[in-house]
Amino acid sequence: MPVDPVCxxxxxxxxxxxxxxxxxxxxxxxxxxxxIFIKKPRKYKNN
Ligand SMILES: [Zn+2]
Structure with a gap:
């Protein structure tokens, strides 16, 4: 199941x-x- 990387x-x-x-x-x-992700993808994409 996909997970929302932000929340x-x-x-x-x-x-x-x-x-x-x-x-x-x-x-x-x-x-x-x-x-939020598009603004700061580097903060979230490694999750
Ligand atoms: Zn979310």
Missing amino acids: GIELDEELALLHDHDGKKFYFCCNGCRR
Whole structure:
């Protein structure tokens, strides 16, 4: 199950927001979390 790297919530892959970063797929619970990640991807992408 994908995990939102910003808030740590486990997500349903079909409902989550998808974002591609450096060829990797990241999933988010909401646009707010996605925007936070896009601003500071280095803070979150190693999770
Ligand atoms: Zn979230």
